[in-house]
Amino acid sequence: MSVENRSLDQGDFLTKMREISSQRLIAAQKRTTESALRARFEDAGPVRPLKLHSDGFDLIAEVKLRSPSGGSLLTPNTLPLGEVWSRSATYAKYGAAAISVLTEPSAFDGALSHLEVASRACEVPVMRKDFLVDPWQILETRAAGGSGALIIVRLLDDATLNAMVETAASLGLFVLLEAFDQGDLDRAKAVRSAGTVLIGVNSRDLSTLAVDPDRLRSMAASLSSDAIPVAESGLLTPEDAANLSSDGYRLALVGTALMGHSNPGLLLSEMVAAGRKVRQ
Numbered sequence: 001m002s003v004e005n006r007s008l009d010q011g012d013f014l015t016k017m018r019e020i021s022s023q024r025l026i027a028a029q030k031r032t033t034e035s036a037l038r039a040r041f042e043d044a045g046p047v048r049p050l051k052l053h054s055d056g057f058d059l060i061a062e063v064k065l066r067s068p069s070g071g072s073l074l075t076p077n078t079l080p081l082g083e084v085w086s087r088s089a090t091y092a093k094y095g096a097a098a099i100s101v102l103t104e105p106s107a108f109d110g111a112l113s114h115l116e117v118a119s120r121a122c123e124v125p126v127m128r129k130d131f132l133v134d135p136w137q138i139l140e141t142r143a144a145g146g147s148g149a150l151i152i153v154r155l156l157d158d159a160t161l162n163a164m165v166e167t168a169a170s171l172g173l174f175v176l177l178e179a180f181d182q183g184d185l186d187r188a189k190a191v192r193s194a195g196t197v198l199i200g201v202n203s204r205d206l207s208t209l210a211v212d213p214d215r216l217r218s219m220a221a222s223l224s225s226d227a228i229p230v231a232e233s234g235l236l237t238p239e240d241a242a243n244l245s246s247d248g249y250r251l252a253l254v255g256t257a258l259m260g261h262s263n264p265g266l267l268l269s270e271m272v273a274a275g276r277k278v279r280q
Helices: 003-009 012-031 034-039 080-093 112-121 135-143 158-171 182-190 214-220 238-247 264-279
Strands: 058-063 098-102 126-129 148-152 174-179 197-202 228-232 251-254
Touching (some): 034 135, 058 264, 080 098, 080 264, 098 112, 135 158, 158 174, 174 182, 182 197, 197 214, 214 238, 238 251, 238 264
Parallel strands (some): 058 098, 098 126, 228 251
């Protein structure tokens, strides 16, 4: 089955996001050129390498202002850019290895300016999370201060997937290849790059947007020993972090739980500690 047919069969949400991303790409390319993007790299500051702790477990903490399934996640009476700044600074202070920033506008209330603000608010690498469909958007990510990018394997054919990973590597950006099932995972594992590549398993069902935690455990055994595995979606407690670490995941990407917590720094540090305790 082709990549295109698999995407359509899995529900309308991902298909819609791909279409919207393609439209945003066209509009952005009309506003600026590749050479203009590259000229902004120096102003964006140096790329920050992803540094993982020797204790064997880390968190990528996510800043997102809206969830398609849960609605607005913005703290009341807080301006969006102020929220992005304060969250990014807090996450970095309490031990996040990287900050993930939603830049998708239609379903997540994101913007590229959020990536720029996050990169100025902290010293850890900032990753763009979006529905990226073209290598040009990797250049866009670098110009906005990003040091990494999430790439959804299912959105892309093999040629585009490899071109995007190669572009990221040429700029020094790490990539997180996101898989939803074994087919996605096999394609992610086949990617070869001179750069830093993480492979993530997302436990969210694309059709219903519901979370299936069992997917993380069932797919953990399929991750190759040379991959850097990341667990995504549905991670709520330190116990969740400990279980995932025990299953072999090196990192967890946590968003909604942190955004909704009254003390996100405390939750982040407790999740990191729980994951590392298992490894010790």
